[in-house]
Amino acid sequence: MTRFIFRRALLALSVVMTVMALAFVLTRLSGDLAISIAGPGSTQADVEVIRKAYGLDRPVLVQFFDWTRLALTGDFGNSFFFKDKVSNLIGQRMPVTFTLGFTGLAVALVISLPLGILAALNENTWIDRLVSLLVMVGQAMPSFWLGLILMIVFGLQLGWLPISGTGSWQHFVMPAIVLAFTAVPALTRLMRSGMIEALGSDYIRTARAKGLSRSSIIFKHALRNAAIPVVSIAAVQLGFMLGGSIVIETVFALHGVGYLAWESISKNDFPVVQAVVLVLASIYIGLTLVSDILNALLDPRLRGA
Amino acid sequence: MLRKSVFSFLLGAALLGAGLPDAQAQKASDTLRIAMRDALTNVDPYYNNLRTGVVMSHQAWDMLVYRDPDTFAIKPLLASSWTLVDDKTIDFQLRSGVTFHDGSPLSADDVVYTINLVSSSDSKVSVPTNTNWIEKAEKTGDLSVRVTFKKPNPAALEYFALVVPIYPKAYREKVGADGYAKAPIGSGPYRITKWEAGKEINFERYEGYWAASPKGKPAIKNLYVRFVPDATTEMTELLAQRVDWIWNVNPDQFDNLAKMPTLQVTRKESMRIGYLSMDAAGRYGAGNPLTNQKVRQAIAHAIDRKTIAEKLVTGGSRVPLAPCYPGQFGCDSAAATTYDYDPAKAKALLAEAGFPNGFETELVSYVLPQWTASVQGYLQAVGINARVSQLQIQAAVARSWEGKNPLYMASWGSYSINDVSAIMPNFFSFGGDDYARDPEMKRILEEAGSSIDPEFRKKSYSAAIKRATEQAYWLPLHTYVTTYGYSKTLNFTPYPDELPRFYLSKWN
Numbered sequence: 001m002t003r004f005i006f007r008r009a010l011l012a013l014s015v016v017m018t019v020m021a022l023a024f025v026l027t028r029l030s031g032d033l034a035i036s037i038a039g040p041g042s043t044q045a046d047v048e049v050i051r052k053a054y055g056l057d058r059p060v061l062v063q064f065f066d067w068t069r070l071a072l073t074g075d076f077g078n079s080f081f082f083k084d085k086v087s088n089l090i091g092q093r094m095p096v097t098f099t100l101g102f103t104g105l106a107v108a109l110v111i112s113l114p115l116g117i118l119a120a121l122n123e124n125t126w127i128d129r130l131v132s133l134l135v136m137v138g139q140a141m142p143s144f145w146l147g148l149i150l151m152i153v154f155g156l157q158l159g160w161l162p163i164s165g166t167g168s169w170q171h172f173v174m175p176a177i178v179l180a181f182t183a184v185p186a187l188t189r190l191m192r193s194g195m196i197e198a199l200g201s202d203y204i205r206t207a208r209a210k211g212l213s214r215s216s217i218i219f220k221h222a223l224r225n226a227a228i229p230v231v232s233i234a235a236v237q238l239g240f241m242l243g244g245s246i247v248i249e250t251v252f253a254l255h256g257v258g259y260l261a262w263e264s265i266s267k268n269d270f271p272v273v274q275a276v277v278l279v280l281a282s283i284y285i286g287l288t289l290v291s292d293i294l295n296a297l298l299d300p301r302l303r304g305a
Numbered sequence: 306m307l308r309k310s311v312f313s314f315l316l317g318a319a320l321l322g323a324g325l326p327d328a329q330a331q332k333a334s335d336t337l338r339i340a341m342r343d344a345l346t347n348v349d350p351y352y353n354n355l356r357t358g359v360v361m362s363h364q365a366w367d368m369l370v371y372r373d374p375d376t377f378a379i380k381p382l383l384a385s386s387w388t389l390v391d392d393k394t395i396d397f398q399l400r401s402g403v404t405f406h407d408g409s410p411l412s413a414d415d416v417v418y419t420i421n422l423v424s425s426s427d428s429k430v431s432v433p434t435n436t437n438w439i440e441k442a443e444k445t446g447d448l449s450v451r452v453t454f455k456k457p458n459p460a461a462l463e464y465f466a467l468v469v470p471i472y473p474k475a476y477r478e479k480v481g482a483d484g485y486a487k488a489p490i491g492s493g494p495y496r497i498t499k500w501e502a503g504k505e506i507n508f509e510r511y512e513g514y515w516a517a518s519p520k521g522k523p524a525i526k527n528l529y530v531r532f533v534p535d536a537t538t539e540m541t542e543l544l545a546q547r548v549d550w551i552w553n554v555n556p557d558q559f560d561n562l563a564k565m566p567t568l569q570v571t572r573k574e575s576m577r578i579g580y581l582s583m584d585a586a587g588r589y590g591a592g593n594p595l596t597n598q599k600v601r602q603a604i605a606h607a608i609d610r611k612t613i614a615e616k617l618v619t620g621g622s623r624v625p626l627a628p629c630y631p632g633q634f635g636c637d638s639a640a641a642t643t644y645d646y647d648p649a650k651a652k653a654l655l656a657e658a659g660f661p662n663g664f665e666t667e668l669v670s671y672v673l674p675q676w677t678a679s680v681q682g683y684l685q686a687v688g689i690n691a692r693v694s695q696l697q698i699q700a701a702v703a704r705s706w707e708g709k710n711p712l713y714m715a716s717w718g719s720y721s722i723n724d725v726s727a728i729m730p731n732f733f734s735f736g737g738d739d740y741a742r743d744p745e746m747k748r749i750l751e752e753a754g755s756s757i758d759p760e761f762r763k764k765s766y767s768a769a770i771k772r773a774t775e776q777a778y779w780l781p782l783h784t785y786v787t788t789y790g791y792s793k794t795l796n797f798t799p800y801p802d803e804l805p806r807f808y809l810s811k812w813n
Binding site: 151 | 344346347349352353354426427429431432433434437482483486487501502503504531532533534535537538541542544545547702703706731736737738
């Protein structure tokens with residue numbers, strides 16, 4: 001088991017290193033930082049002065065090793081545009097992204113679990129088909145579009161909710177609903193199939209034979225078993241949500257890590273882009289590692305893999 | 306397409322106007338709520354290159370002199386008077402009794418500190434050419450300063466009026482550059498009370514501001530500036546009356562917005578010019594068709610610039626005849642050779658040049674795609690088949706400087722400096738944006754730029770304009786028009802220098 005954990009951790013670490021190198025190379029390929037700092041209306045003379053001042057005229061490999069050396073000690077350097085340390089910027093914005101991610105996941109679970117159960121209990125009836133239809137529509141709907149529609153209805157027409165910004169809890173309601181919609185289809189389907197399988201199994205038949213009440217069978221026996229894969233998928237979805245909220249954070253002007261990534265990408269602020277990619281990737285890789293280890297603990301057959 | 310239909314729906318929804326909150330509330334609380342798309346990551350005026358940054362700097366900082374937005378005359382501000390000692394020396398007499406937002410008085414030390422700091426080569430300022438023409442500043446008295454230049458700069462006072470805000474020396478030295486960027490103070494009509502990078506800025510009227518300032522004491526007590534990255538979101542905020550003022554509204558939305566009972570929309574031509582550069586120097590490939598003067602003249606005749614300005618750009622956009630903004634000092638339209646829309650003449654010129662069946666080339670652009678497409682269409686009509694490469698601004702600029710764009714559509718705003726020296730040298734002095742590489746042009750412009758004699762400069766610029774247009778090196782297409790949308794309760798005046806002056810605004 002120790003060997004297994006060690007091997008997995010090493011693998012995770014090498015993925016992190018690969019991400020670091022890729023993030024560095026891709027950002028350099030995407031444009032000239034000196035032009036960005038100088039701005040679109042700048043003269044060529046401005047750009048040359050800036051290239052020197054920021055050390056961007058040094059060989060790329062030198063720049064990479066400098067950055068990696070410092071990044072490994074937790075120092076991501078300074079943003080070229082914000083007069084601040086990259087670690088501060090990410091630290092300040094992480095709470096917004098986490099709040100959005102966890103709220104989004106909670107909303108997704110609140111919507112998808114009852115829907116999945118409802119569909120399973122009414123398998124192949126019009127209710128089941130209606131749920132399938134809703135799930136399909138949800139999957140087909142682009143999140144920025146849903147965001148705009150919610151803004152129009154709840155922000156503009158009804159005037160109930162603020163449209164953009166992060167001032168209060170109300171600001172998170174619409175973005176969390178939109179984010180939840182990206183996870184609802186997968187979770188609903190999984191809940192439905194898990195529930196159908198559980199309801200068809202022997203122990204449920206035994207429970208019925210014992211004369212247990214319908215609600216006790218569904219919630220105490222079937223749901224507990226059907227929910228296990230849903231919980232593990234939910235963890236993966238959380239990873240997606242934390243990393244994938246860029247569009248939603250931008251549309252709603254929520255100042256989280258996703259919005260920071262968008263801002264930095266559009267300005268070629270390499271140090272910030274590299275750090276955001278690394279941090280989000282590390283969270284995702286960390287979650288996967290933990291779930292691998294947990295699965296292996298539960299199921300010895302997986303340890304050889 | 307999708308965005309557009311969403312927008313129409315949005316307007317329909319807003320016109321129905323169900324349950325809109327607190328329409329008059331902001332006037333009551335005396336707070337002007339502003340939304341902008343170009344988020345500032347550093348509010349220190351020397352350390353960002355965004356127009357938003359210049360706009361903010363003029364609310365919270367004062368410069369040495371003030372440019373009247375109507376007449377463009379230079380007036381006293383922090384300097385009560387000044388004397389041009391010679392071509393490269395200027396003496397400023399500072400006003401007494403001016404205070405920074407922390408209450409400390411302005412003195413020569415602040416001005417000397419600021420100018421020497423931002424003009425040094427290792428200052429890391431974002432736009433070095435705004436200040437690196439300055440040699441140094443010296444204190445000549447408690448309230449007097451002498452500034453010397455590296456070379457004569459005829460537009461020096463314009464720079465001092467627009468892009469050289471004055472730091473408080475004692476405060477900035479105490480808190481350091483990073484501390485200053487987090488809690489900046491200036492001596493302008495508004496003081497910054499809260500600032501979160503990339504997110505928002507709160508301003509409050511500075512009660513200690515000197516009453517006789519040409520900027521005046523602001524009528525509106527608070528400004529709340531918020532950065533909203535998405536244009537549709539920003540528009541929704543305006544329609545929902547959660548913000549009072551936005552700008553750079555898409556011209557297509559002008560008529561729609563004008564129908565809103567609670568809003569007003571205005572347009573103002575700005576100093577920015579959309580242009581077409583042509584590879585006259587053959588950087589893209591020696592001897593390519595664009596190196597032929599007749600071909601360039603044909604292109605100038607082929608494009609119906611008047612229609613582009615009137616129908617696509619709209620709002621009073623004009624076609625500049627000379628390669629500069631018509632109001633700029635030295636921009637003598639009468640000296641220009643003009644090119645009317647005349648496709649038959651264009652075809653004849655192409656035939657004379659040896660291309661009766663036209664030729665293939667590439668049109669690189671970062672301006673609005675529909676504008677690029679219209680130019681492509683006009684070229685196609687006379688037989689020039691131009692492949693369009695519609696690029697992000699940085700990529701297009703980088704290619705331009707490497708000489709890889711045969712035809713290039715872009716724009717230039719002259720940093721709002723009302724002088725030809727802020728535009729023509731960029732395109733004719735062998736820099737990356739110089740597609741002509743004509744030594745004669747360079748010589749004329751250098752002569753004009755190193756003199757402060759207005760008559761001589763005018764004569765030189767006229768000669769440069771004559772040569773540039775005869776050769777059809779650089780084709781001005783249209784002036785830009787900025788569209789502003791804001792609450793009917795607000796009295797706001799836009800100016801051509803693209804600097805919204807909130808300190809001059811008031812509630813109706």
